[in-house]
Amino acid sequence: MENNQRSGSRGALIVLEGLDRSGKTSQSCRLLSYLEGLGHPVESWRFPDRNTGVGQMISSYLANKSELDDHAIHLLFSANRWEKRSLMENKLRSGTTLIVDRYSFSGVAFSSAKGLDIEWCKKAAERGGYGGERYEQLEFQRKVARSYQILHDASWKTIDAYLPIKDVEKQLQEVVLDCVTTCQKGKPLSQLWSS
Ligand code: DGP
Numbered sequence: 001m002e003n004n005q006r007s008g009s010r011g012a013l014i015v016l017e018g019l020d021r022s023g024k025t026s027q028s029c030r031l032l033s034y035l036e037g038l039g040h041p042v043e044s045w046r047f048p049d050r051n052t053g054v055g056q057m058i059s060s061y062l063a064n065k066s067e068l069d070d071h072a073i074h075l076l077f078s079a080n081r082w083e084k085r086s087l088m089e090n091k092l093r094s095g096t097t098l099i100v101d102r103y104s105f106s107g108v109a110f111s112s113a114k115g116l117d118i119e120w121c122k123k124a125a126e127r128g129g130y131g132g133e134r135y136e137q138l139e140f141q142r143k144v145a146r147s148y149q150i151l152h153d154a155s156w157k158t159i160d161a162y163l164p165i166k167d168v169e170k171q172l173q174e175v176v177l178d179c180v181t182t183c184q185k186g187k188p189l190s191q192l193w194s195s
Contacts, residue, residue, distance in 0.1 A: 010092050010093055011092045011093075011098060012098075013098050014097065014098065015103045016028055017106055024101050025046070028044050028046070028099050028101045035099075040097055044098075046100065046101035047077075047081055047084075047100065047101070047102045047103055048102075049083070052083050055080050058077060070115070070116055071116065074124065
């Protein structure tokens, strides 16, 4: 473990945001030289990072060589940042300061300027959640529950998941132990939906 990790010292995350051609890239270079001159461990990054696979898709979109839905491109920009997230964290923890030319604020600012909901832009990507997975919708879950009822047969043991977690755990242990014992006693294997 490096010394600074032990002491809690870390690098700074410096993000430069602003309109296109407002001089962020030039300023990033200058800042880099300045901090290097002072002897600080420092790196200059930029987003979008066009070197990755996702970055190339973004680059092609920005160059008007491909078309993408506004939400899809928003998520790609975000994915491009996520691609570098653990490296970013490691660098910062190990004491390297990062000067980043655009980050998540550009992500939300540009997409919301196109008309996407600003809260969606923040939530959909930057917090690392996508508002639940594809199937995690109440109406859809109701349909799944109906399907389970149709599939229910004598081989099922139902446990009420509304019970306190400890009770669910206990019931489950009992049911499973019973099954294990029955199988140990020689209950023959059978095929699912064989009768
Ligand atoms: P740059 O390489 O900094 O010139 O950025 C390219 C363009 O992409 C620029 O017009 C700003 C825009 N941009 C940068 N990041 C994002 C983002 O996360 N989302 C969207 N929608 N646009 C972005």
